[in-house]
Amino acid sequence: MEDTIVDDLFDKLPDEILACIVSFLPNEFALETSLISTRWRFLWNQVVVRYGAIEDVSVGVAQFLACFEELDPLKHPRKLQFHFDKSNALFATISTNSKLLLEFSTEKSENERRYELKFKLNKDHITHQIVAPSFLVKTLYLKSVSYLTSEVAFSIVSNLDHLQNLTIVECSGLQSLFIESESKLKKLTILDCLHLKSLHLRTSKLKSFRFRGPLPRIWPESHFNLTDGMLDFRLGPKCSDFKSEDFNITLLTIKNSQFLTLCEWTFEEMIWPSISLSRWNFIFYKLRELWWIDNYKDQNNIDALVSFLKLCPALEQLFIQIDPTSYSTTRSKSCLIQANKYTELEHLKVIKFIGFTSQVNEISVAKSVIQLVKGKPPRIETSDGSYLDME
Amino acid sequence: MAKTPEPKRTISLKPCDGDVIEVSPMIAKQMQTIQSFIEDDSFIATTTIIPLPNVTAFQLSKIIDYLNYHSNSKAVADNVKESTKKFDEEFLKELEHDKLKELLHAANYLNVKEVLDFLCQAVADLIQDKSVKFVRKFFGVVNDYSVEEEEDIRRTHAWAFEGVEED
Numbered sequence: 163m164e165d166t167i168v169d170d171l172f173d174k175l176p177d178e179i180l181a182c183i184v185s186f187l188p189n190e191f192a193l194e195t196s197l198i199s200t201r202w203r204f205l206w207n208q209v210v211v212r213y214g215a216i217e218d219v220s221v222g223v224a225q226f227l228a229c230f231e232e233l234d235p236l237k238h239p240r241k242l243q244f245h246f247d248k249s250n251a252l253f254a255t256i257s258t259n260s261k262l263l264l265e266f267s268t269e270k271s272e273n274e275r276r277y278e279l280k281f282k283l284n285k286d287h288i289t290h291q292i293v294a295p296s297f298l299v300k301t302l303y304l305k306s307v308s309y310l311t312s313e314v315a316f317s318i319v320s321n322l323d324h325l326q327n328l329t330i331v332e333c334s335g336l337q338s339l340f341i342e343s344e345s346k347l348k349k350l351t352i353l354d355c356l357h358l359k360s361l362h363l364r365t366s367k368l369k370s371f372r373f374r375g376p377l378p379r380i381w382p383e384s385h386f387n388l389t390d391g392m393l394d395f396r397l398g399p400k401c402s403d404f405k406s407e408d409f410n411i412t413l414l415t416i417k418n419s420q421f422l423t424l425c426e427w428t429f430e431e432m433i434w435p436s437i438s439l440s441r442w443n444f445i446f447y448k449l450r451e452l453w454w455i456d457n458y459k460d461q462n463n464i465d466a467l468v469s470f471l472k473l474c475p476a477l478e479q480l481f482i483q484i485d486p487t488s489y490s491t492t493r494s495k496s497c498l499i500q501a502n503k504y505t506e507l508e509h510l511k512v513i514k515f516i517g518f519t520s521q522v523n524e525i526s527v528a529k530s531v532i533q534l535v536k537g538k539p540p541r542i543e544t545s546d547g548s549y550l551d552m553e
Numbered sequence: 554m555a556k557t558p559e560p561k562r563t564i565s566l567k568p569c570d571g572d573v574i575e576v577s578p579m580i581a582k583q584m585q586t587i588q589s590f591i592e593d594d595s596f597i598a599t600t601t602i603i604p605l606p607n608v609t610a611f612q613l614s615k616i617i618d619y620l621n622y623h624s625n626s627k628a629v630a631d632n633v634k635e636s637t638k639k640f641d642e643e644f645l646k647e648l649e650h651d652k653l654k655e656l657l658h659a660a661n662y663l664n665v666k667e668v669l670d671f672l673c674q675a676v677a678d679l680i681q682d683k684s685v686k687f688v689r690k691f692f693g694v695v696n697d698y699s700v701e702e703e704e705d706i707r708r709t710h711a712w713a714f715e716g717v718e719e720d
Contacts, residue, residue, distance in 0.1 A: 173693065179661055179673065186677030193710055197685045197703060199694045 181205045192240075193257065211243045216310075219244050220317040223254055223264070230256055230297045250310065260300035264318065266311045275309035276357060278338035279316060283325050283347060301327040309335050330355060341365055344384070359400050371415070376400040377428065380412045391416040392423040396455050398489030399431075406435040413437075417446060423453040426466045427491040434469065449474045450509075453481040457490040464527050471534055475505040480540075482527060483516040506536035518545040528552055564591065565602040571610030573602055580620045585664035605663075611652075612659035616668050619644060623667060645675055650691070653679075 184192050184205050196203045212222055226242040242254040255263040299322045307315045307330075319325075325343070329351040330336075336355045341347070342364040349370040352358070358378045366384040372392035377399045393416070409432035416422060437444040452474060454467055471477065513531060518524045524544050532539060532552055542550040563575035564587065581587045590596055590603050605613065622640050648656060653675065660668040680688045689696055698706075 175658065175661060179657070179669065182669065182673040183676045183680075186674045187681055191681055194685060195688065196706060196710070197698070198689055198692070199697050200702075202694070203706070 177205060210241065213245045216246045216314060219246055219252055219314045223318050224321060226254060227297050227299065252314070256297065260298055262299045262301070263303040263305070265305040266307055268308045268310050275335050276337040277309040277312045277335055279312055279336060280340040281319050281342065283319070283322065283341070283343035298324045300324050303329045303331065304333070305331045307333040307336065377404065379408060382411050382415050386415055387418045388415050389419055390421040391419045393428060394423055394425065394455065395428050396425050396485055396488035398427070406432045409433065410436055418448050420448050421451045422449055423455070425488060426454070426456040427489050429470050430466050430491045444473065446474045447476060449477055451479045452477060453483065455483050455485055455488055457486060457488045458484045458523070459490050464530055468530055468534065471507060471531065475507070476509055477507055478509045479512045480510060480531065481514045481516060484518050507534050508536050510535050510540045512543065513540050514543040515545045524550060566613060567602050567604045568608050568610040568613045569606050574610065574613055574617070576617055579624065580617060583620055583665050583667060586662065607662045608659045612656050615656055616660060616663065616665060619668050619671065620665070641671070
């Protein structure tokens with residue numbers, strides 16, 4: 163009986179009290195409370211709402227960051243809404259682990275206009291800081307920048323000297339991107355920036371590069387060895403005149419990677435022509451996990467995958483995703499069917515299929531892969547979550 | 554100026570389940586609800602007993618204890634920090650979850666900020682690192698999200714939870 167009374171009592175507590183409780187929680191858990199119920203959805207956060215001109219935005223963000231105290235989040239809000247120039251706005255949210263999310267919302271008509279961004283990060287001599295921030299941003303998520311807001315994005319990002327992890331999402335109109343960070347940037351993620359044509363990287367410490375979108379011209383100016391490379395170019399090349407030579411420097415950056423996502427066409431068109439000339443000296447010695455995206459247009463033909471697997475002696479886990487909408491090369495595949503010596507896959511433990519619609523296809527692909535395996539056959543998980551027994 | 558005889562120095566509070574409790578004006582002042590009673594013209598300190606139908610004697614005395622201790626310890630030097638901490642711990646130890654929730658409600662009714670902040674912090678400490686399910690149960694909240702809505706919120710928040718293992 164008492165239970166019901168207590169619960170009823172709690173229900174009657176005003177939002178301010180619940181918000182006060184939430185404010186004492188660490189950032190990440192505070193965010194989690196939004197899942198409790200609809201009433202709690204927005205309690206975790208007070209929003210500072212400000213209005214101004216577009217020129218004031220970067221100062222507004224700098225002040226917001228400067229005011230925030232991680233140890234006393236009750237004192238200052240974690241969210242800023244900056245409205246500028248009639249119908250545009252910037253949403254800034256701070257999260258735990260020194261993360262900042264900046265999301266722009268601008269009129270649709272602006273979204274198509276092309277622009278370029280040049281980020282020079284981790285420069286010690288930057289002095290144009292408006293307010294020295296007490297909160298150091300190490301991870302930045304930059305979302306929906308447009309032509310109109312590119313200047314603002316530039317001036318905010320230029321002030322983030324401690325950035326180690328940069329994610330750029332859905333920046334339509336972004337045509338050319340240059341990033342310079344010789345000392346701190348370790349992770350770069352670019353997702354769904356569909357107009358990107360040129361990507362110039364001067365980032366010698368980069369360890370993780372994750373890209374989803376049409377393949378732009380990539381120029382890694384300083385050499386770096388990626389541990390984790392996601393090259394999800396299933397939308398095809400951005401320009402039709404790409405040659406495999408253009409991809410050579412990028413290929414060198416993924417050579418020592420341990421985790422790799424690769425599309426069938428990228429291997430066939432961009433990688434294979436170069437390495438087939440090098441007479442099998444090009445081996446991905448460290449690759450442990452491969453996520454392979456295949457269009458599987460010519461059914462029963464996974465020669466590209468088989469050719470690639472012959473270059474991956476250390477592979478432990480293989481994910482094969484079928485996406486019929488993904489780009490496929492127009493070139494002949496006959497060049498792939500060459501008999502070559504190769505080291506067998508001794509460490510492969512798991513094969514997982516994703517997106518297959520027929521188990522017949524899964525069995526057929528599994529057979530081709532297993533021919534390369536030496537020793538104990540791997541566990542094979544099908545697209546519907548069951549297991550294949552190939553013995 | 555001739556001193557008028559000292560008026561009665563305490564405020565009389567009547568909890569719903571016990572005898573009248575006398576508190577000093579300084580303590581009463583920290584309870585916003587009582588303060589507005591006192592400021593009312595019809596209030597006569599000597600005779601008026603303030604009824605508190607939503608507060609039990611136990612809750613009232615807990616709140617008074619807290620205020621008493623903290624207003625006294627403020628007056629002394631700052632090397633009382635340790636003993637204050639000890640007092641706070643002891644204070645919470647005597648409260649089961651249900652009692653804590655009821656006390657929070659009483660503190661809210663009396664609108665006493667110092668105790669509210671303290672109890673909110675205590676509740677936050679309790680639910681921190683617990684699952685959303687636990688917190689729902691703790692607060693007696695029914696999840697009124699649809700599966701899609703919940704999924705949607707998780708997706709929008711995904712950026713904040715990525716790479717937590719780093720640093």
